[in-house]
Structures are given as structure tokens and as C-alpha cells.
Amino acid sequence: MLAGLCAAVLFGSATSAHAVQCPGPAGFNKWLQGFKQRAIAEGVSPQTVNSALNGVTYDPRVVAKDRAQGVFAQDYLTFQNRMVNKNRLASGRARLQKYAPIFEKIEQQYGVPGPVLVAYWGLETDFGAFMGNMDSIRSLATLSYDCRRSEEFSAQLLDALKVLDRGDLQRSQMKGPTHGEVGQFQFQPSTYYNFAVDYDGDGRRDLVRSVPDSLASAANYIASKGWQAGQPWLEEVIVPQNLPWDQADVTIQRPRLFWSQYGVKYRNGQPVPADAMPAALLLPMGRDGPAFLAYPNFINVYLDWNNSLVYSTAAGYFATRLAGAPPLRTGNPEPFSAEETKQLQRLLVQRGYDVGKVDGVIGAATRDSIRAMQLQYGLPADGYPSHALLRKMQAGG
Secondary structure, eight states: OOHHHHHHHHOOSSTTTSSSSOOOOHHHHHHHHHHHHHHHHHTHHHHHHHHTTOOOOHHHHHHHHHHHHOOOOOOOHHHHHHHHHHHHHHHHHHHHHHHHHHHHHHHHHEEEOOOHHHHHHHHHHHHTTTOOEHHHHHHHHHHHSSSSGGEEEEHHHHHHHHHHHHHHHHHEEEEETTTTOOOTTTOOHHHHHHHHOOOSSSSSOTTTTHHHHHHHHHHHHHHTTTTTTOSEEEEEEEOSSSSSGGGTTTTOEEHHHHHHHHHEEEETBBEEEEEEEEEEEBBBTTTEEEEEEEOHHIIIHHHOOOOOOHHHHHHHHHHHHHTTTOOOOOOOOOOHHHHHHHHHHHHHHHHHHHSSSOOOOOOHHHHHHHHHHHHHHHHOOSOOOOOHHHHHHHHTT
């Protein structure tokens, strides 16, 4: 789930503008009549289908936004400082106090602590203040008709109709950002339909207006992804200079004994326990920047909620702050711009590496490619771009 609040900051869009040629809007009405019949055949009442879809028109703005290639790439510290600011921390703490009995009950039932929920709540919609104002049904219908991901969005549109048919929301409440997300945690309609909970007992699963419903539904979804109650998600650590940097990646989990043997310590100077608990060493800005131990709760849940490492690390860090952790030690990471990252990505592609898109975003494929070249050049292989690597590749060595 990626809310409008963060989508504008992070990505713009995930889809190439020139990948597929799709039909124009002329055939939309005919398609819509066919979809109505499909929805009725899938069990949605004719009354709901007609009240929700009658008069819906193709929205060219949605297609234009979905096809846009623009990417607004921010490094981790820039994004974190913008999104996990003093005001949002204060607002989050106030909500933890205001809804303390609800959080206590939710944690007992689902195992998910309040700070985790509040951090997502703040990042997704600023605690319900910015849920988006586009007609979700119209957006989903437009994207369902658009040929590139028709089945994906048709399934979401069908579940949006099921949410309406179940009586959870009114048609006018189905508003959100471009891709049809709804509610205070910006659930996609399929997530809404399958995981929403009526926690205030009013007979409806209202994730737009009901705070208890929204919080419990988010906890229900997180629990379904394998959240381990009572276990950490992220812990800030201090790393020495003699680590095997090629092991520092969110995809590589080692027992904490491994990290302890290399002298990894907590912020307070205490050594990491020399036990078998699995943890990955996460360096969102390389070996000279901040460092975290990332646990299965982070790897299995946070990166499932949103596979952007920047967003997920910020969400996890935000939750640790709400749980009482001190402000982050930023370290002294080497500044490396998005344009420089694009240059590096192009050079990696020329060497035969698959970096995904040449977009200035340091995604998993780019990190893996950088790490391989760092090992080849004998540089610290932390998977983060550096000017030393860029110079070597520009020189053609």
C-alpha cells in the first residue's frame, strides 16, 4: 500500500509510458456494460452495481498519472527527515495516548504494537487528514479498461463493489489517490474487503471515518503477513570498520551471533546479543550512514506493505521512535545525487548488469549490481553508490 501522501514524494509512477499501446476512451462504455454483467455474475447485487457504475466515465487524468515516467527519488535521510518530523512524532504520540485502551486491546488480539500502527497511519494519510479526493470507482474502472494491467485493477474494482454491497461505505466515500486506495491506511479494495474489521461494533467496517475500525483492520492485515508478537522490527546499531560489507543487505539474514562477533553494538554501546535470532544488517545510505538490524518482522511485513526500502525503513524507524528510541545517528554518508545514480546505472547496464529502470532510485537490482562491481574493484561492497565506484567505471577499468 502506497498512499498519495508518500507516492508523490517517492515515485510518481511505476509504469513505463511507452510499454503498451492501449485503446482510447471510445470503447469504455461498452466495456463498462460488460463489467457490470461480470460483477453481477460474481455475486454483487444489481442495485449496487448500477448505483456505483451508472454514469461513470473514463478519466484521462488517471491514465496520464499512471503512465507518467517521472520519478522523484530521495535518499533515505532526506525522506526520513521530511516524513518523520517533530510535528508528526508529536501527533503520533498524542494518538498513542488518546487511543491507548484501543491499542492495548488490539495488541492483545493481533500482537501488533501501537507504535507500528501509528507510524503507518501517520505516513499513509497524516492520521486520516489526507486520504485523497479522486473518485476511486472511476479511477479503478479507468485502470481496469486500460489494457496494461486490466486484470489486476478489474479484481480491485470488483472488490470495491463488494465493499459497497456489504454496506461498509457509501459510494460517495470511495475516494482516494490515483490507484483507488481507500481509507485511513490507504487499503486497496481487495485488502479492504478481505481484512477490514468492525471494531467499534456499529455493524460496518468503516475505514474512512472509524478510527477503531481502521486501526484494527491494519493490525489484522499486518498479523496476516506473519507478524511475530513481542519481537523487534528494527534496532539501530553502531557498526565497526572491519565488517564483511557484502553481507550487509536486507536479503541476507545472519544470527545475531554473527554480527556480535564483528563488534556490532547497540546505540548505548552494549554488544548485540550473541544468539541465534536472525537479523539482516540494513545500511540505507551505505556503511558511513545510519545502520539498523532488520528482523523478520521488518523483512516479512514492512517490505510486503511497501517494497520501497526507503519508505519501509522510514516507517520502521518512525515506529521505533514512537516506542521510545532516541533520534537517529545519521553518520556521515557520502552525498550522491539521483542524476549521479542514473549515470552509474547506465554504466552498469553497459557492463551487462540488470538494474531495473535507469531512474535514479537505488532499488534491489541496482544495489546487487553495485555490490558486484564493488567486489570486482576491491571497494567496500555495501551496495551503496560512491564517487570512487563511479570514477572507476567512467575510466573503464
